[in-house]
Amino acid sequence: xxxxxxxxxxxxxxxxxxxxxxxxxxxxxxxxxxxxxxxxxxxxxxxxxxxxxxxxxxxxxxxxxxxxxxxx
Numbered sequence: 001x002x003x004x005x006x007x008x009x010x011x012x013x014x015x016x017x018x019x020x021x022x023x024x025x026x027x028x029x030x031x032x033x034x035x036x037x038x039x040x041x042x043x044x045x046x047x048x049x050x051x052x053x054x055x056x057x058x059x060x061x062x063x064x065x066x067x068x069x070x071x072x
Contacts, residue, residue, distance in 0.1 A: 018050040038054055
């Protein structure tokens with residue numbers, strides 16, 4: 001993880017960490033990235049990173065309201 005020394009907060013996280021935070025596999029995360037569903041930063045050919053803001057935006061866009069059924 002790359003850390004911003006001024007704010008002491010992570011700026012970029014590796015795909016393994018991002019997938020873990022979202023609760024999905026790396027393969028799913030790569031598929032979403034390729035489909036343009038989640039924003040990433042590609043540093044090298046085989047290196048992609050994610051920001052917490054990108055994860056938060058993805059979650060917000062894909063959030064579904066839950067309404068429990070009446071159980072009597």
